[in-house]
Amino acid sequence: MIGYLKGPGRVWVGLALGAVVLFVLAPSVLSDFRLMLLGKYLCFAMVAVGIGLAWGRGGMLVLGQGVFFGLGAYLMAMHLKLSDAGPGKAPDFMLLYGSGVVPFWWEPFRSPVVTLVAILLLPAAIATVLGLAIFRRRVKGAYFAILSQALAAAFAILLIGQQTTTGGTNGLNGFRGFLGYNLFDPVNKQLIFSIAAAVLLAMLLLTWHLYRSRYGELLVAVRDQEERVRFLGYNPANIKLVAYAIAAAMAGVAGALFVPIAGIISPADVGVVPSIAFIIGVAIGGRNTLLGPVLGTILVAYAQTTLSEQFPGFWTYFQGALLILVIAFLPGGLASLWTVVKRGRRPGPPSAAPMAAAAADPALASEQKVSI
Amino acid sequence: MAIRTDYLEVRGLTVSFDGFKAVDAVDLTVYQSDLRFLIGPNGAGKTTIIDALTGLVGATGSAKFGATELIGRKSHQIARLGVGRSFQTASVFTELSVLQNLDIAAGAKRSPLALLGVRRGIPDIVSKALETISLTAEVNKPAGVLSHGQKQWLEIGMLLVQDSQVLLLDEPVAGMSADEREQTGQLLKQVGADRTVIIVEHDMEFMRRFADSVTVLHGGKVLSEGSVAQVQADPRVQEVYLGRANATPDLAEAMEPADNPADESAPSPRAKV
Numbered sequence: 001m002i003g004y005l006k007g008p009g010r011v012w013v014g015l016a017l018g019a020v021v022l023f024v025l026a027p028s029v030l031s032d033f034r035l036m037l038l039g040k041y042l043c044f045a046m047v048a049v050g051i052g053l054a055w056g057r058g059g060m061l062v063l064g065q066g067v068f069f070g071l072g073a074y075l076m077a078m079h080l081k082l083s084d085a086g087p088g089k090a091p092d093f094m095l096l097y098g099s100g101v102v103p104f105w106w107e108p109f110r111s112p113v114v115t116l117v118a119i120l121l122l123p124a125a126i127a128t129v130l131g132l133a134i135f136r137r138r139v140k141g142a143y144f145a146i147l148s149q150a151l152a153a154a155f156a157i158l159l160i161g162q163q164t165t166t167g168g169t170n171g172l173n174g175f176r177g178f179l180g181y182n183l184f185d186p187v188n189k190q191l192i193f194s195i196a197a198a199v200l201l202a203m204l205l206l207t208w209h210l211y212r213s214r215y216g217e218l219l220v221a222v223r224d225q226e227e228r229v230r231f232l233g234y235n236p237a238n239i240k241l242v243a244y245a246i247a248a249a250m251a252g253v254a255g256a257l258f259v260p261i262a263g264i265i266s267p268a269d270v271g272v273v274p275s276i277a278f279i280i281g282v283a284i285g286g287r288n289t290l291l292g293p294v295l296g297t298i299l300v301a302y303a304q305t306t307l308s309e310q311f312p313g314f315w316t317y318f319q320g321a322l323l324i325l326v327i328a329f330l331p332g333g334l335a336s337l338w339t340v341v342k343r344g345r346r347p348g349p350p351s352a353a354p355m356a357a358a359a360a361d362p363a364l365a366s367e368q369k370v371s372i
Numbered sequence: 373m374a375i376r377t378d379y380l381e382v383r384g385l386t387v388s389f390d391g392f393k394a395v396d397a398v399d400l401t402v403y404q405s406d407l408r409f410l411i412g413p414n415g416a417g418k419t420t421i422i423d424a425l426t427g428l429v430g431a432t433g434s435a436k437f438g439a440t441e442l443i444g445r446k447s448h449q450i451a452r453l454g455v456g457r458s459f460q461t462a463s464v465f466t467e468l469s470v471l472q473n474l475d476i477a478a479g480a481k482r483s484p485l486a487l488l489g490v491r492r493g494i495p496d497i498v499s500k501a502l503e504t505i506s507l508t509a510e511v512n513k514p515a516g517v518l519s520h521g522q523k524q525w526l527e528i529g530m531l532l533v534q535d536s537q538v539l540l541l542d543e544p545v546a547g548m549s550a551d552e553r554e555q556t557g558q559l560l561k562q563v564g565a566d567r568t569v570i571i572v573e574h575d576m577e578f579m580r581r582f583a584d585s586v587t588v589l590h591g592g593k594v595l596s597e598g599s600v601a602q603v604q605a606d607p608r609v610q611e612v613y614l615g616r617a618n619a620t621p622d623l624a625e626a627m628e629p630a631d632n633p634a635d636e637s638a639p640s641p642r643a644k645v
Contacts, residue, residue, distance in 0.1 A: 233480030
């Protein structure tokens with residue numbers, strides 16, 4: 001992390017490299033199918049950037065980002081279904097399973113502008129309300145993690161139960177157009193991929209700035225010594241709230257872009273399992289770094305696709321084993337590999353790998369050193 | 373710096389834990405430039421008074437700094453009013469640099485927009501504090517690599533840049549070497565000149581060397597108050613520290629740090645009431 005702070009040049013080089021790969025290399029060498037797969041990974045990576053901020057820097061183990069990802073995704077999917085159906089008409093699945101009447105809370109999302117604003121604001125707004133309730137009551141650590149995970153479970157169950165208005169287990173799928181563009185046209189597919197790539201790079205820039213700002217330093221201080229920050233005159237709840245809301249907004253935008261790329265959103269994409277998968281990618285990549293969560297998530301998603309094509313049913317075990325290995329032997333994630341190798345695996349002073357030390361044990365990071 | 377004439381006035385401060393009165397109707401009046409030491413056996417309620425004054429535990433009674441009532445406010449609000457505290461175990465942000473630690477301490481009143489900006493250079497108030505606490509050379513080091521004494525000085529520096537007018541210090545010299553104690557004492561004399569300072573301390577030698585006035589607590593109540601010589605001569609204080617009133621009258625001897633088991637376990641946080 002300190003390296004990143006000291007060398008802004010490194011980040012610019014990294015982002016420029018990423019831009020070349022995503023805008024030039026990937027579209028020219030990958031088939032449309034593979035490009036869309038990579039597009040999906042980029043959406044997961046956006047969620048990961050937010051998790052890096054909330055968890056890596058803020059110490060909040062957000063085990064339920066699927067909720068915000070799902071919110072963004074369903075908002076976009078509702079709009080696509082409505083615009084496919086045409087003005088005043090109901091989406092196909094409502095005719096199949098329900099009365100064919102569009103519920104009142106679907107109607108606003110016929111408008112692309114309303115949908116876009118909702119995607120940008122609704123997940124962040126919900127995170128703000130939740131965060132106020134949670135952080136003001138000083139809920140943290142494992143309790144916060146369990147709470148956020150329960151939320152993801154509840155959200156998925158809610159979606160499944162509403163067959164006639166959310167598509168139930170099937171979710172929403174079979175989209176034909178995106179803002180008037182045909183989604184089956186390869187050119188438009190490449191365009192959507194480029195949008196996703198640009199959004200991811202923009203999020204990285206924003207997060208990089210946050211990490212360098214005074215707010216970023218304050219967030220680390222809150223993560224490591226929340227009580228101390230309180231006695232300096234800050235309300236830690238507000239500081240955490242900002243990171244939590246930004247992470248939620250990023251997940252929401254990721255979900256919205258995931259829908260036209262993947263062509264489907266269902267409760268299976270937003271529940272407990274995908275929420276944990278996001279965390280795994282971030283942990284493996286290195287939650288304290290800027291690019292670690294992105295690369296870790298893409299790597300894990302790629303491995304999942306490849307390995308589950310080859311050995312269906314085996315992937316979950318592999319994923320679990322990978323997480324345990326990383327947490328046990330490389331708490332700073334793959335991003336810390338270089339530092340660990342350079343140090344020759346000697347247990348140096350705590351400051352030698354400061355972020356890694358904190359990553360080793362979330363409980364340690366949030367431990368209170370105040371005798372009450 | 374404008375001289376503030378406000379002082380800390382505590383009246384009838386009471387803290388109960390399930391009916392047990394850890395602090396029982398304590399009155400304290402502390403003026404600025406008066407280094408006030410709070411001493412007393414373990415469980416006397418010293419740290420609890422600081423906790424109550426900073427909103428960490430609920431309390432009844434009154435504690436005013438100037439015209440402002442502190443009791444009933446939240447911790448971060450009390451801090452913003454100019455009441456700062458340190459903790460028994462130095463609690464600096466070990467992964468952040470000395471500069472970052474001080475900059476955060478100086479920034480509680482920054483606007484959200486200012487927080488989103490990147491710091492350019494070293495703020496004046498921070499470089500001044502760095503000089504005061506003799507950490508100018510360490511400005512870019514992570515706070516985690518500082519020595520124990522330097523960490524405590526950094527804590528004091530954080531209180532200075534926080535613009536605290538009242539400093540509540542919980543055993544600032546615990547675990548320090550003799551040299552570090554001397555330096556810390558001089559530092560406290562210096563910063564206490566225009567501030568109101570209360571120091572909870574077990575180290576009697578340090579107390580005798582630097583205290584302007586002393587309040588002795590016992591069982592949550594004020595037992596004695598006055599200059600070092602006055603409290604040392606107080607038979608009730610002798611009784612508390614010696615167990616019997618008619619034992620050796622030399623309190624100074626009884627109050628030697630070696631006689632206090634607390635000092636040996638100083639670096640680890642003790643259970644306190």
